[in-house]
Amino acid sequence: MSQPLRIVVRVHAMPPEHNAGAEHMLVSMLRPLVERGHDVQVWLSQQGAARQRYDYRGIQIVPPSADLGFATGLRGADVVVSHLECVPSTASLARGFGKRLVVLCHNTFRPSFRDVASGGTALAVYNSHWMQSEAELFFAEYPKSTRPARSLVVHPPVFAREYATKPGEAITLINCNLEKGARVLDALARRMPDQQFLAVRGSYGEQLFPSLPNVEIVGHVDGTDMREKVYARTKVLLMPSSYESWGRVGVEAMASGIPVLAHPTPGLCESLGEAGVFADREDIDGWEAMLRRLVTPAEFRLASKRAKARSAELDPSADLAAWCDAVEEAPGARTAAR
Template identity: 75%
Template structure:
């Protein structure tokens, strides 16, 4: 990665950092997990000991390493409470926040909660008490958190707050765009029905349907639609973006939209439903159409696929990718974690 110094500033002693989450790549490849990986990597590069303990059973039974991070499967039957007792800092997200926060309080450890969405359980769990640092993935989420605290004045605010937009290292995703119109994760909420409708309206155009990590998948059985099985994060550049000309994101909800930012690295235009998260992440590079307006999507795509329009949209995509360089935010993140001890 090379974005963060390999040694902590000020001679900070190496910390024992323990993360508790339900799943991890390469077995589970969703945006939340890849955001966490991108945040843990610079901590490893600074010399800290980082381990991720899984809370669900999966297919892997032995301890493994993923991008420099040691992962402890539940099947390994290792002693998680002892790891907590010896840890300097705990990190958690999603369903593991209540149990991890409870252990943190019991052992007197600072806990970092990474918030990936604006759903009430996310804020409720973070505000149950004892959160040393809350990490929000967007300005929009930070504002939603303020509304939550205004609505529930008895909720306990975290001791510290930080915004870390899901880090995407452009060099790891940049490639030459392909020819297909692509949807990543074809469940109804992400826009599976929109892809199906567009493929039927544009039979001359190639489409790529990539199976997602979760949800019922709507996979059109059409001659102009190629279906890809679930793709690991490290394979997205070659298997997906190198074959993609335009990325679709007609999602009913996105707190940020990591796949869109990954596509921007290659100058791939993104046509999306205007959720607050996607409007923030894509900025002026995004092309926004209501997900219920399939004719509108078709009209935008036909215009976007003309050479002149595509060149302009691709230029805007690359410019937005450069604006989202994660170097400064990751340095601030590492400093914030180190300051907890």
């Protein structure tokens, strides 16, 4: 690029206040754009604790209270990026100002694909191959929908060096709501009083924490602190989720060779691969049996080795290079930058 692009992002919330997988995927995708010299601003649609602009890992974050001029900011953008519930309104503004829109898709729910198909999407980014396949089924079912000009698969990038540590001794669940498996954690902790469990507060959903002496409740953790506050204390990560489009925390844990015991959602099967240990979330007997095996030294060593190997396979370098190239080559972006 002859000149840096001005990239304007519209989302509802960001770290360090809001630490969900979608937001940390976004952060890890914006960081290399900043490293390439582009001007990246994230404008929040919801007011949180921050009242002024702040910097998060080189990214400029603009809360609503700090600046009312999002429309003006978008008008001066070369590329506009959005995800989740902010896509419809951002897409309307992008169309009105003739800007090219990049949409990040984090789930396979019908509204996600409808938003992508609303027209004017220059680039749709899917976080897994199974999501891309689901999108193709949607467009086949609704042939009159407007396909994005281009689509790309970017697995939620995890920089292993930022998470790798020596595993601890606890059995951990991150985000203790029902859909993530709070009841499975409760059942296992009651059946295994000899084991220490960590229950980490999540960013969304009603949090249900077991009131048991062998369960320690860990408060909301910023992504930059996950290594020290969570993974350095974890021996096995539990992911009994009813739905995961990918499952970023599982990949973060594998960077340290932490085995992941998971419900076989399509996303977790794709992300964890052969390193995953899978059991149906309704089969508590099966979860207990597998967990008791995983914490034995011999089984842990084997599972840990597989986890580290899978982490290496998921090196994000190629995905991120393709992502940055796609943003820079988005229709209209190169011309606008000159």
